[in-house]
Each structure stands twice: as structure tokens, then as C-alpha cells.
Amino acid sequence: MKNRGNSAEMARPKRWQDVPMGGIAFGASAEAVETGQWRSMRPVWNGEKCISCLLCWNQCPDRSVLTDGNGKVTGIDTFYCKGCGICAHLCPKQAIEMRPESEFTGSGTGERGK
Amino acid sequence: MSRREITSGNWAFAEAMRQINPDVVAAYPITPSTDIPMKFAEFAANGRVDTNFVTVESEHSAITACVTAAAAGARVMTASSANGVALMHEIFPIAGCFRTPIVFGLVNRSIGAPINIHCDHSDSMAERDAGWIHLYCEDAQEAYDTAILAVRLAEHKDVLTPVFVCQDGFITSHGFEPVNLLDDETVKAFVGERDADFPLLDVDRPVTYGSFVMSEYYFEIKRQQVEAMKNVLRVYDGIAKEYEAVSGRFYPKLDRYRTEDADIVVVIMSSASGVVKDVVDELRDQGIKAGCLRVRMFRPFPAEEAASALGNAKAVAVLDRALSIGGTAPLAAEIKSALYDAGKTIPVQSCVYGLGGRDFFPQYARELFTDLAAGKISREERYLGLLE
Numbered sequence: 001m002k003n004r005g006n007s008a009e010m011a012r013p014k015r016w017q018d019v020p021m022g023g024i025a026f027g028a029s030a031e032a033v034e035t036g037q038w039r040s041m042r043p044v045w046n047g048e049k050c051i052s053c054l055l056c057w058n059q060c061p062d063r064s065v066l067t068d069g070n071g072k073v074t075g076i077d078t079f080y081c082k083g084c085g086i087c088a089h090l091c092p093k094q095a096i097e098m099r100p101e102s103e104f105t106g107s108g109t110g111e112r113g114k
Numbered sequence: 115m116s117r118r119e120i121t122s123g124n125w126a127f128a129e130a131m132r133q134i135n136p137d138v139v140a141a142y143p144i145t146p147s148t149d150i151p152m153k154f155a156e157f158a159a160n161g162r163v164d165t166n167f168v169t170v171e172s173e174h175s176a177i178t179a180c181v182t183a184a185a186a187g188a189r190v191m192t193a194s195s196a197n198g199v200a201l202m203h204e205i206f207p208i209a210g211c212f213r214t215p216i217v218f219g220l221v222n223r224s225i226g227a228p229i230n231i232h233c234d235h236s237d238s239m240a241e242r243d244a245g246w247i248h249l250y251c252e253d254a255q256e257a258y259d260t261a262i263l264a265v266r267l268a269e270h271k272d273v274l275t276p277v278f279v280c281q282d283g284f285i286t287s288h289g290f291e292p293v294n295l296l297d298d299e300t301v302k303a304f305v306g307e308r309d310a311d312f313p314l315l316d317v318d319r320p321v322t323y324g325s326f327v328m329s330e331y332y333f334e335i336k337r338q339q340v341e342a343m344k345n346v347l348r349v350y351d352g353i354a355k356e357y358e359a360v361s362g363r364f365y366p367k368l369d370r371y372r373t374e375d376a377d378i379v380v381v382i383m384s385s386a387s388g389v390v391k392d393v394v395d396e397l398r399d400q401g402i403k404a405g406c407l408r409v410r411m412f413r414p415f416p417a418e419e420a421a422s423a424l425g426n427a428k429a430v431a432v433l434d435r436a437l438s439i440g441g442t443a444p445l446a447a448e449i450k451s452a453l454y455d456a457g458k459t460i461p462v463q464s465c466v467y468g469l470g471g472r473d474f475f476p477q478y479a480r481e482l483f484t485d486l487a488a489g490k491i492s493r494e495e496r497y498l499g500l501l502e
Contacts, residue, residue: 016334021274022213023335024312025322 035062039083041098043076049095056087056096116296116361123254123286124149126293127193127219127279130261132157133301134217137188137308140168140179142198145231146283147221150193173198177205177216184214184276185323187313189265189305193219195283199237200225203244209276210245210339212323215268215308216276217261218246222384222435223283224470232471233283235383235436239444245339247277247346248413250383252369255293257281259365262296263357265305270353272345282385284471300360343414350411367416369408370423372398376405378486379424381449382433383409386467386474390433393479404483415448421456424449429486431463433498443495461491467498474499 013019020026052073057065064081066074076087076096088096121129128150131139139158141151158167166183170176173194184190194202199220209216224234238248249264251257257279264277281287296304312321327335350367358364371391373379380390387408397404407423424430432450434443442450446464453460463486468474478498485491 013331013334016337019331019334019338021312021335021338022211022323023325023327023331024212025325026312027320029320029322 035080035082036078039078039081040101041083041085042078042101042104043081043083043085043087043096044099045073045076046095046097047073047075049093051093051095053092055090055092059086059090061086116294116300118292118294120290121254121293121295122149122288122290123251123257123281124219124221124288125153126254126258126295127261127281128153128157129295130258130301131191131219132163133296133298134189134191134262134265134305135163135302136165136191136217138166138168138180138183138190139192140170140176140183140190141192142170142173142176142194144173144195144198146223146233146287147193147195147198147219149287150219150221173201174205177202177209180216181205181209181212181214182314184209184216185212185313186315187308187310189269189308190214191217191219191261193221195221196223196225196231196237199241203241206241206244206246206276208324211335213274213339213342214276215265215274217264217268218276218278219257219261220278220280221283221287222280228470230470231283233285233385233435234469234471235280235434235444236469238278238280239436239438241278242413242444245275245343246413247273247275247343248280248411249277250280250410250412251286252385252387252408252410254281254286254289254291255363256365257286258293258295259357259361259363262301262304263353263365266353266356267346267350269308270345270349271311272349273342275339275342275346280384285385294361294363296361304357304360346411346414347416365410367411368419368423369406369410371406371408373405373407373423373425373427375403376425377403377428378430378483379405379407379427380431380433380479380482380486381407381409381420381424381445383412383445384435386433386435389474389476390479393476393483396476396480397483402483402487409445409448412445412448415452417448417452417455420449421452421458424453424458424460427460429461429463429489429491431465431482431486433465433467435466435468437466437469446495461489463491463496465496465498472499 062080064077224230225236390406394404432446
């Protein structure tokens with residue numbers, strides 16, 4: 001989670017001999033891939049309704065439900081969230097609402113904990 | 115101490131696997147290679163190997179498990195035949211590109227239809243451009259020795275390319291013959307431990323295998339595979355000589371049988387070459403300068419050596435146990451190409467034999483040599499043993 005910008009630092013090989021063997025990417029990680037850019041619907045979390053049952057945290061395919069480390073949900077990581085809506089579907093308290101991304105124009109997709 | 119046992123090609127290959135003691139074997143049974151994973155499963159069940167033996171639901175899964183295990187840094191072996199090989203097709207180029215040094219016991223069998231379980235080379239020839247090394251064995255002894263040698267070849271740092279160790283289905287795989295087996299310690303010392311450069315499981319130096327690569331670098335990565343194959347031609351003899359030092363047996367890329375001064379030469383692969391060699395001896399006794407060039411290494415194809423081995427022959431016949439329907443049969447195409455590049459205009463008769471396990475009799479070789487000597491050579495492909 002610390003280094004999201006390493007792709008810009010990767011060398012650009014000029015000859016076939018210098019390309020990493022087999023297309024292997026060294027030190028690379030999906031951590032830098034902002035899958036939140038793919039989202040068309042954004043989950044909006046309501047902290048007053050949320051009972052921190054963690055159903056959403058458990059089922060989120062992108063590990064985008066944030067907690068305080070003590071079992072309390074604190075929000076959604078929109079850097080990774082692709083907007084699949086599983087969290088909203090599972091929530092027994094309707095604490096997560098899926099809203100069109102167009103409503104958030106200008107607010108950025110890569111911000112955490114919004 | 116080495117020992118001599120009456121065993122089959124499949125069992126000899128499985129015995130080599132036991133002695134190599136790979137980290138992972140993932141396999142799915144199919145005739146005629148079934149004996150290999152079956153025998154190996156017995157070794158695994160009886161605690162005679164430390165291998166993680168993975169039983170899967172298809173050949174596609176078997177080879178996928180092999181590729182991922184090898185990318186993780188494991189030494190990996192498996193086996194298959196015919197339609198099982200075909201089902202793996204999608205994954206073979208991935209194994210080649212990821213540079214996963216898998217050693218694969220490929221027991222040659224026809225790919226139908228019509229459905230048939232017997233030998234021809236249509237299964238492995240369909241994988242000739244997959245980016246794997248192809249070695250074709252004449253008998254069970256060679257299948258055993260090649261399994262061991264192939265581990266070192268595949269894992270050589272300048273190669274890192276998977277290997278098909280091919281043997282003829284039923285003829286070699288199920289035929290029992292005396293085989294000299296090395297002792298376990300000799301094999302263990304010869305193969306050593308795999309030293310993977312970029313293992314997927316090294317969490318301190320994380321790597322990603324299988325990243326999406328667009329037009330910017332795809333071409334360069336394929337070019338690297340071409341270089342690895344060229345390196346095989348350079349390093350192979352050294353490994354084969356090291357193997358000779360521990361076994362007393364040397365396996366060249368091309369097995370030149372009385373070809374030095376031969377006027378007429380038959381080029382062939384795998385088990386049927388024994389028949390041709392017998393006929394060569396007969397003809398030599400009659401003063402006819404016949405020879406047999408057995409191609410053991412098909413990928414990479416040692417083109418310069420092949421052209422040089424055919425030397426000053428006046429006529430050559432190339433015998434393929436596979437068709438390239440509508441084109442030139444695979445081995446004939448290689449030989450013709452090699453001769454052209456060497457500036458040799460030797461007449462070449464392309465022949466196809468043995469499809470679907472059709473027997474190959476000495477009489478076919480005798481007739482062929484007679485026709486070569488008489489200059490009866492056609493641009494038309496000839497079919498040996500066909501009902502016509």
C-alpha cells in the first residue's frame with residue numbers, strides 16, 4: 001500500500017535483451033493499479049446506520065471496506081472499489097447506497113476513505 | 115552401483131522421476147502414458163518420493179498446475195499423450211514464455227479422428243511451435259536417460275525452457291526390454307537442486323508472472339525465447355557429455371548411423387529407426403553405401419548439423435510419422451530447409467509411415483533404399499505401408 005507509483009520509475013528497455021525475461025515484472029504489485037477508475041456506481045457508506053457486522057468487509061472482492069482495526073467499519077477505499085455493489089446488496093441495515101459516479105464528478109476516484 | 119532391469123519405456127521414465135524426486139508432479143492419465151503417473155503415484159503413496167503429487171480433473175489443469183508450481187520455483191515433471199497433449203495446448207506457450215523448466219514425458223499417440231490409441235507423432239508435432247524443446251527417444255533406455263538429462267537442459271540458466279521427452283506409444287512405452295538404471299545417488303548428484311532465479315514464492319523479492327504485455331514488448335519477449343533455443347544447440351553437448359561421464363552413454367542431437375560415406379540416407383525419428391539401421395547393415399554387407407540419420411532433437415532443429423551429416427549423399431528419404439495435411443510433413447520440411455540453406459541440392463523423397471500405429475517393416479526400408487539408389491525420387495509425398 002505504500003508504493004503506488006513504482007510503474008513510473010520502471011526502466012524503459014530499448015533492446016530485446018534488456019526486457020525482463022518471460023515478461024516477469026520485478027517488484028511489481030497490483031497495489032499501484034487504481035481499479036477504482038473502472039467504477040460506474042459508487043458505494044456511499046452511512047456511518048449512522050452501520051452496525052459493523054462486517055458482512056461487506058468479508059465479501060468485498062477488492063478488500064475496499066476500511067476498518068479501524070478493532071472491527072469497526074470506517075468507510076470505503078475508492079482507490080480499488082470497482083463498484084460491484086456486493087456490499088450494498090449484503091448490508092442488513094441499508095447502510096451502503098450505490099450512487100452513479102456522475103454525481104461525484106470532480107471529486108476524484110482515487111481518494112481513500114471517502 | 116547401476117543395475118540392469120527388464121522394464122518398459124513408461125516404467126523406466128517413472129523410475130527416472132522417482133530418482134529425480136521432483137518437487138511437484140501434476141498429472142492426468144491417458145493411454146499410452148498412463149503408466150507413468152500411475153507408477154509415480156505408487157512411489158508417492160509409498161513414501162519413496164517427497165513430491166507433492168497433484169491429482170487434477172483434466173490435462174489442462176495438470177499442465178496449469180505444473181506451470182504455476184514451476185514459476186513458484188519447484189522442479190516439476192508430468193506426462194501425457196495425444197488428446198491429453200492437445201487439451202494442454204493452450205498452456206504450452208505460456209510454459210515456454212514463463213521459462214518454466216518442466217520435464218514432460220510425452221508418449222506419442224495419434225490424434226484422431228478416427229479415434230485410435232496407437233503411435234504416431236501427430237500429438238507432439240502439433241506442439242512444434244509451442245516454444246518447448248523436443249527430444250525423441252529410440253528406446254526405453256534412451257527415454258530413461260533423457261528424462262534425467264532433460265532436467266539439466268531445461269534448468270540451464272541460458273535455456274530455461276520446458277522439454278518434451280518423446281517416446282513411441284506402446285512400441286517403446288509398453289515394450290519390455292533390458293534397461294541400465296543408475297543408482298539413486300548418481301541421479302541425485304547429476305540433477306542437483308533447482309536454483310530458480312525468480313520464484314513466485316520469494317516474498318522478499320516479489321515478482322509478477324503473466325502480466326499483460328501489449329505491442330510495446332511482446333515481440334521482444336518472444337525473441338528471447340528464440341535465443342534460449344539457440345542456446346540449447348550450444349549447451350546441449352556439454353550436458354550430454356556430463357551425462358556420459360556418469361552413465362557411459364552419450365546421446366547426440368543427431369544419431370549418425372553409418373552416414374559418413376553414405377550415398378543414400380534415410381532420415382527418421384524414434385523407435386522405427388532401429389528397423390532402418392538393421393536394413394542399413396544388410397545393405398552395407400552387400401556393399402551398398404546406405405546410412406540412417408536419426409533425428410533426436412527436433413526443437414531446436416539442428417539444421418546446420420543435419421545438412422552437414424547428410425554430407426555428400428546422392429539421395430535422401432525423410433520419413434515422418436505425422437502428416438502436415440496440405441503441406442510438407444514436419445521433418446521433411448526441416449531437412450529440405452536445412453539443405454537449401456547449406457546450398458545442397460540433394461534430391462529428397464518425403465515419406466509418411468506408421469500413422470495410427472501402422473507397422474513399419476524392414477521391407478519398406480529395403481524398397482526405399484533401392485528406389486533412392488535407382489534415382490526413383492518424386493516430389494509427391496510417398497506413403498509406406500498404405501493400402502493402395
